[in-house]
Amino acid sequence: MRKLLAGDVGATKTILGIYAADKGPQEPLVEATFSSSRYPGLAALVSAFLSEAKLAVADACFGVAGPVIDGQATISNLSWRIDQEGLKKELGLNAVVLINDVEATALGVPLLKPAELHCLNKGDEIKGGTRAVIAAGTGLGEAFLFWDGARFRAHASEGGHVDFAPANPLEDDLLQHLRDLWGHVSYERVCTGMGLPHIYGYLKESGYAEEPAWLAQQLAETDDPAALIVDAAVGKKAKLCTDTVSLFCSVLGAEAGNLALTVMALGGVYLGGGIPLRIITLLEKGPFMEA
Numbered sequence: 001m002r003k004l005l006a007g008d009v010g011a012t013k014t015i016l017g018i019y020a021a022d023k024g025p026q027e028p029l030v031e032a033t034f035s036s037s038r039y040p041g042l043a044a045l046v047s048a049f050l051s052e053a054k055l056a057v058a059d060a061c062f063g064v065a066g067p068v069i070d071g072q073a074t075i076s077n078l079s080w081r082i083d084q085e086g087l088k089k090e091l092g093l094n095a096v097v098l099i100n101d102v103e104a105t106a107l108g109v110p111l112l113k114p115a116e117l118h119c120l121n122k123g124d125e126i127k128g129g130t131r132a133v134i135a136a137g138t139g140l141g142e143a144f145l146f147w148d149g150a151r152f153r154a155h156a157s158e159g160g161h162v163d164f165a166p167a168n169p170l171e172d173d174l175l176q177h178l179r180d181l182w183g184h185v186s187y188e189r190v191c192t193g194m195g196l197p198h199i200y201g202y203l204k205e206s207g208y209a210e211e212p213a214w215l216a217q218q219l220a221e222t223d224d225p226a227a228l229i230v231d232a233a234v235g236k237k238a239k240l241c242t243d244t245v246s247l248f249c250s251v252l253g254a255e256a257g258n259l260a261l262t263v264m265a266l267g268g269v270y271l272g273g274g275i276p277l278r279i280i281t282l283l284e285k286g287p288f289m290e291a
Helices: 042-053 084-091 101-111 169-182 196-205 213-221 225-234 239-263 274-278
Strands: 003-009 013-020 030-035 059-064 072-074 081-083 095-100 131-136 140-147 152-157 269-272
Touching: 003 042, 003 101, 013 042, 030 042, 042 084, 059 101, 072 095, 081 084, 084 095, 095 101, 101 131, 101 140, 101 152, 101 269, 131 239, 131 274, 140 239, 169 196, 169 239, 196 225, 196 239, 213 225, 225 239, 225 274, 239 269
Parallel strands: 003 059, 059 095, 131 269
Antiparallel strands: 003 013, 013 030, 072 081, 131 140, 140 152
């Protein structure tokens, strides 16, 4: 029975799984999640996984967080340089293919069942219409699917790096704050895991809301401030966090709309990534839907 190794390779975590041809892409024989930064490169991480899985594979495909050009990729926000031919030799496999991670997400959209989707805004899908995918996690990924007359084909993009365009005076001031920090400000600098702490910092420094002492202490002790801010917002524990995530949602909603217009997404816009999954109740109404 032919087996395939598949992986979702991100700056924060990497998920690997082994799949059998006769069981399909939604039933892994074995699956594991790794902290990416604990390994010097993808080959070392995959080798550790295969040694534990004890299942032989001949081929592999990895969705990686960054552009793939001529079979090579540098993981965005992580110092990994991956070459599919080099990886094939290091792992002793017949074939290795690298694709962009959000392109991989897009390829999975036609396979989703209704129960695996959460509808934020019901619309009338045009059969064969282009579908847009925007994923907010450590970074901001964007891709789209278009119908070629026989099947959907996925294309990656680097749309997350386009210029951030403020939509109101508050966002104007946020842009200036971020410009002082970074120079160029893209949407990825705002509506991502890396952007949340900067939105929070801006609102705190501008006196928009008070920072509770307990929250300041927890932020000083955590290595994942974005997760702490999101959890406090969802639990309505601190107004500063609620306001931070509200502004995050407004910017993410605006960029989702930009992408829909750019690719004429008559087949819908699909929102992915780790952050939206944690704030679904905040996305369903308010700034995201109004942006």
